[in-house]
Amino acid sequence: METSVEQLNPTRVKLTVEIPFEELSGEFDKAYATLAQQVRIPGFRPGKAPAKLIEARVGRDAVLAQVVNDALPVKYGEAIDQADVAAIGQPEIELGELVDGQPVTFTAEVDVRPEITLPDFSKLAVTVDALKSDEDAVAEQLENLRERFGTLKAVERGAQNGDHVTLDLAATVDGNSVPDATTEGLSHEVGSGQLIDGLDEALIGLKTGEEAQFTTKLVAGEFADSDADVTVKVGAVKERELPELDDEFAQLASEFDTIDELRDAVRSRVEQSKKIEQANAIRDKVLDELLEKVEFPLPEKIVEGEVQGQLEEILHSIGHDEEMLERLLEAQGTTREEFEANARENAERGVRTQLLLDAIADAKGTEISQEELTQQIIFSAQRYGMAPQEFVNQLQQAGQIGAVYADARRGKALASIVGEVAVTDDTGAVVDTEEFFGAATADEPADEDATADA
Numbered sequence: 361m362e363t364s365v366e367q368l369n370p371t372r373v374k375l376t377v378e379i380p381f382e383e384l385s386g387e388f389d390k391a392y393a394t395l396a397q398q399v400r401i402p403g404f405r406p407g408k409a410p411a412k413l414i415e416a417r418v419g420r421d422a423v424l425a426q427v428v429n430d431a432l433p434v435k436y437g438e439a440i441d442q443a444d445v446a447a448i449g450q451p452e453i454e455l456g457e458l459v460d461g462q463p464v465t466f467t468a469e470v471d472v473r474p475e476i477t478l479p480d481f482s483k484l485a486v487t488v489d490a491l492k493s494d495e496d497a498v499a500e501q502l503e504n505l506r507e508r509f510g511t512l513k514a515v516e517r518g519a520q521n522g523d524h525v526t527l528d529l530a531a532t533v534d535g536n537s538v539p540d541a542t543t544e545g546l547s548h549e550v551g552s553g554q555l556i557d558g559l560d561e562a563l564i565g566l567k568t569g570e571e572a573q574f575t576t577k578l579v580a581g582e583f584a585d586s587d588a589d590v591t592v593k594v595g596a597v598k599e600r601e602l603p604e605l606d607d608e609f610a611q612l613a614s615e616f617d618t619i620d621e622l623r624d625a626v627r628s629r630v631e632q633s634k635k636i637e638q639a640n641a642i643r644d645k646v647l648d649e650l651l652e653k654v655e656f657p658l659p660e661k662i663v664e665g666e667v668q669g670q671l672e673e674i675l676h677s678i679g680h681d682e683e684m685l686e687r688l689l690e691a692q693g694t695t696r697e698e699f700e701a702n703a704r705e706n707a708e709r710g711v712r713t714q715l716l717l718d719a720i721a722d723a724k725g726t727e728i729s730q731e732e733l734t735q736q737i738i739f740s741a742q743r744y745g746m747a748p749q750e751f752v753n754q755l756q757q758a759g760q761i762g763a764v765y766a767d768a769r770r771g772k773a774l775a776s777i778v779g780e781v782a783v784t785d786d787t788g789a790v791v792d793t794e795e796f797f798g799a800a801t802a803d804e805p806a807d808e809d810a811t812a813d814a
């Protein structure tokens with residue numbers, strides 16, 4: 361097989377491939393087996409008809425077309441390897457004229473990874489916010505813990521924000537009852553804004569057994585967008601009593617014996633959370649610095665595919681209703697042109713980020729172990745609220761295990777260079793990045809089993 365390469369632009373090539381007819385001889389048996397399942401010949405069970413009868417029925421040209429159709433994906437892959445082309449995305453293939461016994465030719469246009477010159481990472485510098493003690497966050501977490509162990513107590517006064525009330529609702533539109541907005545014995549926290557507009561304001565000051573009327577616009581159901589007259593009646597008003605922050609509470613709510621020990625533990629968690637936030641900020645700042653410093657052309661077809669993917673995702677979520685999309689965009693104060701421009705900007709950044717991190721991973725020899733791949737899958741499953749095995753099954757069905765591997769590899773590649781970058785906080789102090797990103801050393805040898813699985 362002969363392959364020639366024409367560079368169409370820095371990110372796209374055209375392969376011209378010629379396959380000697382003899383190389384396709386092994387594909388004919390497969391083609392006959394495929395056609396035998398499709399063609400019914402009297403006297404033979406499906407798939408059992410002899411090759412000569414199949415060829416007589418469908419014609420030699422049909423057999424040849426099936427042979428080429430079966431062989432083309434493999435031959436394209438061989439051509440990519442032979443030409444040593446770093447192809448990305450799907451190729452646009454054009455098949456030449458098929459002549460029995462003659463070489464088969466085809467061309468394939470495909471995007472390729474651009475040449476990326478990486479900077480000296482040790483010359484990069486980023487600045488992040490300094491870590492500060494946050495006693496307000498400690499107090500907030502302790503208050504949240506108190507609320508978890510609080511109890512509700514009935515009161516005789518009027519309802520206030522934060523109280524829990526039992527209420528009955530009845531709504532009408534132009535004198536017609538609205539079943540969707542009518543209920544009895546509903547529990548509600550005053551001020552939470554979780555039910556209908558105007559309800560919380562109407563509840564303020566109402567005592568048990570009292571009622572009030574207000575008008576609101578319904579947002580769903582048969583009377584959506586209509587003004588409804590709503591009557592609310594309070595069945596009970598309860599306030600939450602919180603336990604004192606003392607040793608007894610610490611023993612009730614935690615494994616600690618004293619409130620001071622509990623407070624110190626909460627403070628440690630807050631400090632660790634702040635460190636993680638700072639680590640995330642460092643990672644993002646380093647990536648932003650790289651994207652600003654490193655210039656390279658983007659494969660246009662890949663970017664266009666990302667833009668169309670974003671648009672298709674939104675359209676799919678609204679049943680491909682173009683008019684609804686226009687209304688949604690109008691409600692957000694934007695236009696279709698502005699949406700697509702924003703989508704393109706996001707797509708370009710996403711593609712640029714992937715290509716840059718892939719280049720760093722290649723330069724660093726970054727690989728992902730089986731354990732790291734498993735951790736990435738578990739983390740992703742948690743983000744989607746799915747059981748890990750269910751998530752894996754969906755990934756396998758969609759052929760996306762490789763994509764998860766690639767994302768994990770990119771993240772590891774970015775983390776591997778943070779130790780080489782000069783990181784300071786806004787006070788001028790040097791930030792030690794080793795806790796979250798490790799020391800600036802070469803990557804460990806690759807886990808061959810994980811690489812093969814991916």
